[in-house]
Amino acid sequence: MAGKPLRVMVVGITNVGKSTFINRIAGSKRVKAENRPGVTRGNQWVSIDKQLELLDTPGVLWPKFEDQTVAERLAFTGAVKDGILDIELLAVRLLENLSVNYPNLLKERYNLSELEEDAYDMLCTIGKKRGMVIRGGETDTVRASAMLLEEYRNCKIGRISLERVEDRA
Ligand SMILES: Nc1nc2c(ncn2[C@@H]2O[C@H](COP(=O)(O)OP(=O)(O)O)[C@@H](O)[C@H]2O)c(=O)[nH]1
Ligand SMILES: [Mg+2]
Incomplete structure (x- = not known):
């Protein structure tokens, strides 16, 4: 050598x-x-x-996730190709996580005075605020989901950690 x-x-x-x-x-x-x-x-x-x-190298990923939470978190960050997991489901799950762990960042970013109990309702509200509306006045939730994930991935919502010490207990 x-x-x-x-x-x-x-x-x-x-x-x-x-x-x-x-x-x-x-x-x-x-x-x-x-x-x-x-x-x-x-x-x-x-x-x-x-x-x-x-x-x-192209990168490695586990061929199969035993723990769905891990798969989901990797998908939030963009480590899993979009389209493998349903984007609306991902957005809803991310909102659920942020509502618990970063309620204030969420309120600030999307101008919400209160967080709604149901994450899907919250996604609709957020989408509406951004003008993502389809015929009949309903939110275009697919677009709203893509926007939410994009903003999360680009740190626009804030500095966020998905893994918490309690998770390891
Ligand atoms: N915030 C942050 N972003 C980074 C860092 N390193 C890379 N990125 C961004 O992460 C994304 C993926 O980077 P890339 O090098 O293509 O990742 P690869 O798939 O592992 O080769 C790109 O948008 C980079 O600009 C870092 O240290 N901090
Ligand atoms: Mg690369």
Whole structure:
């Protein structure tokens, strides 16, 4: 191995910043990085200098989740391809989580004086406030769901942690 560059594989779940990390180390945009899973298709070697080469990989995910809560949280963050889990269900579950753990951030972001008991009703209210209305005055809940997840993923609602110490008890 003497004289050969060190070859290092960068591994992690999808959409966590592997490609961004490699670009940062390289000091230039050598591999594609975007805020959605599945951007890096195959394995790609990036030569940093004479001593170091990094391997960008598409990312790994468990083939099957035993714990649905874990799957859901990964889907909130964008680690699971959209479309695998129902987007309205995801939005409702995220609202339920935020109502308990970050009620004030939720109120502030969406101008709500009180949080509604039912998360689906809340999704409708939030969508209406953003003008996402279809014929008959009902909320376009699919659009509202996409908006909510997008804002959550881009930190517009605030700095949020999905995992809590109590969960480990
Ligand atoms: N907030 C934050 N976002 C990051 C960080 N690193 C990467 N990102 C963003 O996360 C998204 C996914 O990054 P990417 O490098 O494509 O992830 P990959 O799928 O693991 O290769 C992109 O929108 C990045 O700009 C970080 O350290 N902090
Ligand atoms: Mg990547």
